Amino acid sequence: MINVSNISKRIGNVQALDQLSFQAENGMITGLLGPNGAGKTTCLRTIFGLLKPDAGFAEIDGIDVAKQTVAAKQQLGLFPDPFGLYERLTPREYISYFARLSGMNNRAASAATAQVLSKLRMEDIADRRCKGFSQGQRMKTALAQAIVHQPTNIILDEPTRGLDVMSTRVLRELLLELKRQGHCVLFSSHVMQEVAALCDRVIVMANGRVAAIGSPQQLCEQTGQSSLEETFIQLIGTDEGIAA
Numbered sequence: 001m002i003n004v005s006n007i008s009k010r011i012g013n014v015q016a017l018d019q020l021s022f023q024a025e026n027g028m029i030t031g032l033l034g035p036n037g038a039g040k041t042t043c044l045r046t047i048f049g050l051l052k053p054d055a056g057f058a059e060i061d062g063i064d065v066a067k068q069t070v071a072a073k074q075q076l077g078l079f080p081d082p083f084g085l086y087e088r089l090t091p092r093e094y095i096s097y098f099a100r101l102s103g104m105n106n107r108a109a110s111a112a113t114a115q116v117l118s119k120l121r122m123e124d125i126a127d128r129r130c131k132g133f134s135q136g137q138r139m140k141t142a143l144a145q146a147i148v149h150q151p152t153n154i155i156l157d158e159p160t161r162g163l164d165v166m167s168t169r170v171l172r173e174l175l176l177e178l179k180r181q182g183h184c185v186l187f188s189s190h191v192m193q194e195v196a197a198l199c200d201r202v203i204v205m206a207n208g209r210v211a212a213i214g215s216p217q218q219l220c221e222q223t224g225q226s227s228l229e230e231t232f233i234q235l236i237g238t239d240e241g242i243a244a
């Protein structure tokens with residue numbers, strides 16, 4: 001479970017996060033939806049311990065990220081940019097390298113790598129070099145890297161940005177599978193339909209703040225709108241920077 005409590009963060013002259021609070025539960029997909037500049041990336045970077053909040057705190061399974069960063073990150077996986085894989089390595093080499101970086105010895109890293117390769121049904125590509133991989137194969141490798149240390153929680157920043165339709169579908173299936181396995185999945189997006197199709201709960205963000213929280217259906221009910229598009233426009237005040 002991820003708990004964001006009253007986080008504020010100023011970057012230069014911009015109040016990127018302004019008393020932001022929400023929870024993302026296990027066994028659910030939670031979406032952070034907001035227009036460009038809403039603060040989504042800043043929020044995820046703070047949860048991952050890359051940025052220190054000016055006020056407030058983020059907890060991963062009850063562990064304060066700023067105070068016990070290493071312990072908190074053991075329960076957290078960050079989905080990396082699938083376009084930045086080490087091309088000369090095979091997925092098995094790449095994933096086990098990251099498993100060792102997370103503190104596992106060679107034997108544990110090999111076992112964890114084999115397990116995640118099987119979990120994501122990647123055995124057929126496990127020992128091929130990543131160079132030349134399709135987007136879907138890259139994405140599976142990137143996701144395997146994020147979850148090889150078996151974190152309960154996974155965060156993804158705009159994971160479908162730049163992906164083709166097929167790869168987007170692969171990623172959606174993978175996220176739903178992680179949810180079924182009881183993981184807490186938190187991802188950011190500015191694509192409305194993606195959030196509506198995948199998320200159990202949506203945190204609508206604008207100007208570093210929570211504009212509304214609820215399931216897609218609850219958000220429609222709250223605003224009295226029948227379409228999500230109208231709902232988000234009403235909540236955020238504009239549709240600029242939000243994609244259908």
Ligand SMILES: Nc1ncnc2c1ncn2[C@@H]1O[C@H](COP(=O)(O)OP(=O)(O)OP(=O)(O)O)[C@@H](O)[C@H]1O
Nearest residue numbers: 011012014016035036037038039040041042043190
């Ligand atoms: N390193 C930085 N230097 C200056 N301003 C920054 C920096 N990082 C973030 N900001 C500002 O903080 C605000 C929030 O940015 P953030 O990247 O978190 O938004 P976002 O919701 O992820 O947007 P996008 O959908 O465009 O990626 C923006 O106004 C942005 O310009």
